[in-house]
Amino acid sequence: MKRVVIIGGGIAGLATAYFLQQRGGAEYKLIESAPYFGGKIVSAQEKGFVIEGGPDSFLTTKPAALELCRALGLGDQLIGTNDAGRKVFVWSRGKLRAMPDGVMLIIPTRIMPFVKSGLISWPGKVRMGMDVVIPPRRDDGDESLAHFVRRRLGSEALDRIAEPMIAGIYVADAEYLSLKSTFPRFLDMEKKYGGLLRGVIAQRRAANGKSNGKPATSMFMTLRGGLQDMVDAILARLDPQSLISNRQVVGITRASVGYRVALSDGASLDSDAVVFATPTYATADVVQSFDGGLADALRTIRYVSTATVSFGFKRAELTHPLDGFGFVVPRSEKRKIIACSWSSTKFNHRAADGYALVRAFIGGAHAEHLAEEADEAVAQMARDELRAMMGITAQPVLTKVYRWHKANPQYAVGHAERVAEIERQAARHAGLFLAGGAYHGVGIPDCIEDGKRVAEQIA
Numbered sequence: 001m002k003r004v005v006i007i008g009g010g011i012a013g014l015a016t017a018y019f020l021q022q023r024g025g026a027e028y029k030l031i032e033s034a035p036y037f038g039g040k041i042v043s044a045q046e047k048g049f050v051i052e053g054g055p056d057s058f059l060t061t062k063p064a065a066l067e068l069c070r071a072l073g074l075g076d077q078l079i080g081t082n083d084a085g086r087k088v089f090v091w092s093r094g095k096l097r098a099m100p101d102g103v104m105l106i107i108p109t110r111i112m113p114f115v116k117s118g119l120i121s122w123p124g125k126v127r128m129g130m131d132v133v134i135p136p137r138r139d140d141g142d143e144s145l146a147h148f149v150r151r152r153l154g155s156e157a158l159d160r161i162a163e164p165m166i167a168g169i170y171v172a173d174a175e176y177l178s179l180k181s182t183f184p185r186f187l188d189m190e191k192k193y194g195g196l197l198r199g200v201i202a203q204r205r206a207a208n209g210k211s212n213g214k215p216a217t218s219m220f221m222t223l224r225g226g227l228q229d230m231v232d233a234i235l236a237r238l239d240p241q242s243l244i245s246n247r248q249v250v251g252i253t254r255a256s257v258g259y260r261v262a263l264s265d266g267a268s269l270d271s272d273a274v275v276f277a278t279p280t281y282a283t284a285d286v287v288q289s290f291d292g293g294l295a296d297a298l299r300t301i302r303y304v305s306t307a308t309v310s311f312g313f314k315r316a317e318l319t320h321p322l323d324g325f326g327f328v329v330p331r332s333e334k335r336k337i338i339a340c341s342w343s344s345t346k347f348n349h350r351a352a353d354g355y356a357l358v359r360a361f362i363g364g365a366h367a368e369h370l371a372e373e374a375d376e377a378v379a380q381m382a383r384d385e386l387r388a389m390m391g392i393t394a395q396p397v398l399t400k401v402y403r404w405h406k407a408n409p410q411y412a413v414g415h416a417e418r419v420a421e422i423e424r425q426a427a428r429h430a431g432l433f434l435a436g437g438a439y440h441g442v443g444i445p446d447c448i449e450d451g452k453r454v455a456e457q458i459a
């Protein structure tokens with residue numbers, strides 16, 4: 001029986017343990033430094049609200065999370081976004097303006113809503129249209145998202161559409177964000193069709209007649225009782241004897257066979273394989289005296305801090321219609337929140353009848369320090385911004401702050417090369433594996449896929 005130690009009980013570590021157990025042939029220990037498992041996936045049910053502290057949904061176009069939920073018997077708990085209310089707003093020049101219908105992250109896919117929209121000025125619209133005539137870049141090197149969007153669609157499209165939309169997902173600086181590691185499909189579109197708008201037209205032609213244009217499943221899904229139900233369902237299937245929480249891994253050394261993993265309480269575990277499903281800086285601390293070169297390579301990935309603040313309100317006390325999924329805020333607007341989800345419009349079952357749930361995001365690449373302030377200060381900051389931007393003066397019936405210190409890995413330009421270097425260094429140690437949101441995708445499906453891949457490699 002192969003002995004495996006998995007370090008880090010976030011979704012990547014949990015998925016590794018789950019798939020190892022599914023395959024059989026290995027005995028594992030899953031070690032988590034916090035008192036609970038799940039890492040960034042934390043949900044709470046309070047006063048009739050379902051509050052997400054970290055992620056609120058997962059992408060279904062990468063099917064790993066959807067498939068896992070179904071395999072865990074949670075199929076009937078899955079809920080999609082309320083796509084009838086799909087509108088997203090952008091805070092721009094003093095008010096919330098609707099993102100034109102059909103904008104696919106950065107590219108307008110429908111002409112009329114875009115032409116009528118007041119979000120982009122006429123010169124800005126003309127500049128975006130020039131994408132059709134701008135020749136494609138020839139070399140294959142990485143470039144930043146900002147550089148790419150400026151080059152193809154112009155500065156206004158970057159400032160008012162791409163930067164706030166993408167910053168909302170990656171909590172990153174668009175000037176440094178690697179296009180190759182985050183949205184390679186935009187690069188492919190440029191290469192294949194000569195430009196983004198040409199790509200959209202060609203893809204629409206190819207799709208014509210093949211479908212009614214509506215995906216069978218919602219693009220984002222979550223669980224009725226919160227994403228933590230997925231964590232709890234995995235835990236219920238793992239061997240309780242294999243789960244160790246409240247214990248930090250502090251170092252690893254070579255044993256006569258395999259590795260010896262040292263824990264914070266002075267205990268140690270011998271294993272044939274070790275899986276690090278921890279943030280890269282935490283992995284670096286553990287391997288520092290074992291392999292300084294690997295630790296240095298791991299430290300090349302930077303992380304930033306964020307905070308989420310959820311507010312529950314009595315619906316009748318809000319004058320705002322909450323007629324969309326929420327809004328994003330361009331950096332140039334210099335506000336203290338970077339985005340806000342209207343959670344109870346986005347998903348059903350997030351608030352009891354007569355109540356509404358909204359969630360503000362603070363911090364990120366440009367304003368990390370704001371996310372590090374005391375809970376009361378973070379909550380007040382969010383309330384002040386919601387008053388100014390949405391006219392909310394009501395007293396919340398619920399306020400919940402979640403702080404995410406150095407939680408968001410930054411996929412900066414050259415990320416793929418940095419990861420390749422880390423993996424090259426790690427591969428020198430047989431039986432040592434890396435998994436999690438720092439490497440091949442930050443989303444929950446990416447982390448689950450990573451756990452599955454590692455479990456297969458071990459097996």
Ligand SMILES: Cc1cc2nc3c(=O)[nH]c(=O)nc-3n(C[C@H](O)[C@H](O)[C@H](O)COP(=O)(O)OP(=O)(O)OC[C@H]3O[C@@H](n4cnc5c(N)ncnc54)[C@H](O)[C@@H]3O)c2cc1C
Nearest residue numbers: 008010011012033039040054055056249282436437443444
């Ligand atoms: C605010 C926020 C919103 C997000 N929204 C979404 C979303 O809507 N959809 C989506 O798909 N993704 C979202 N993400 C990203 C996603 O949540 C994460 O990428 C993913 O959960 C990371 O999982 P992980 O297992 O790699 O890491 P983590 O969840 O960070 O787990 C790592 C674990 O390792 C433990 N650990 C660290 N060091 C040690 C040690 N030495 N010994 C033992 N244990 C250790 C930590 O305590 C932690 O529990 C969001 C992230 C944040 C912060």
